[in-house]
Amino acid sequence: MTALTVKRADGILTVQDMGRPGHLAQGLSRGGAMDRRALLEAAALLGARAPLAAIEMAGAGGQFSVDAPTRIALTGAPMSATLDGEALRWNATHLLQPGQLLQIRGARSGVYGYLTAAGGITSEPWLDSRATHLSIGIGTPLAAGDALPCGDDPAPERPAHGLAPESRFDGGTIRVVDGPHTALFDADVLEAFYATAFTRGPRGNRQGVQLAAEARFTTDHAKGLASDLIGPGDLQMTGDGVPYVLMAECQTVGGYPRIGTVLPADLPIVAQAAPGAMLRPRRVSLDEALAAARPEEAELRDLAGRCAPLVRDPATIHDLLSYQLVSGVTAGDDLDRG
Incomplete structure (x- = not known):
């Protein structure tokens, strides 16, 4: 089990999944993510078979940390994100290690961004959903200090993936x-x-x-x-x-x-x-x-087919010399280390 901790909340942060369909007769609307496609994109990027419960960030994000290595996906409205000060690509996955600080600032366009852990948020479900439903008082916005239980990353060795963003954030x-x-x-x-x-x-x-x-x-x-x-x-x-x-x-x-x-x-x-x-x-x-009209399962399959391993820009890799880029070629300090 992994804990995803909210160190600081800058926007309106809530836990959201695909909601609670089928309860209109009891006066309960579906709820769930405002941008359902963003959860499908996150699932595709993480290699999940179904959408996962995530943090919906309205307007801005905040600061986050984990207590075990886990991949995360950043989808929805593009926001400025850094990991220990290093810029992160949006609409992509990244490996978050314990002790690192993930910071997500305001939306550059759009309204709702999503932070999804590879194991999904596993808080106690109610009517088969973990979604916060603010209008009727199911759950509350997240605040600094909240630690959200998440499932363990099922494939921590999976390379980072990216997905070309769609133009749905400017009307x-x-x-x-x-x-x-x-x-x-x-x-x-x-x-x-x-x-x-x-x-x-x-x-x-x-x-x-x-x-x-x-x-x-x-x-x-x-x-x-x-x-x-x-x-x-x-x-x-x-x-x-x-x-x-x-x-x-x-x-x-x-x-x-x-x-x-x-x-x-x-x-x-x-x-x-x-x-x-x-x-x-x-x-x-x-x-x-x-x-x-298309089933969301079909959308998820299509999105998964469009995901591709993330190619990092060497100019942004601060520890580039620590990588063995060509077989037999090293940083040149082998004897010193020996």
């Missing part, structure tokens, strides 16, 4: 499929909505993200609308016509009209959009939405 186009309330909006309102370039508004958290624009998108048919089932991706309008994309910790029922639903594949774009980033909705048909 972009989000595909939206019609939902049960789309027909409540007049054609001109729908046309205006899909012609609008929104910015990620100042209001947003793990429950939902505001789409900001001067225009408002209302319907006269919203009065008396019965509450019904809602979930992550639903695009819900407030009474004054401001759209919100519901996210991982959204409520399970709601009565506001929903103009459509963001495809699951594009939710990481919404999650990683920092305030002011541009988000453009694009209306797609049900057939297009179904064609875009």
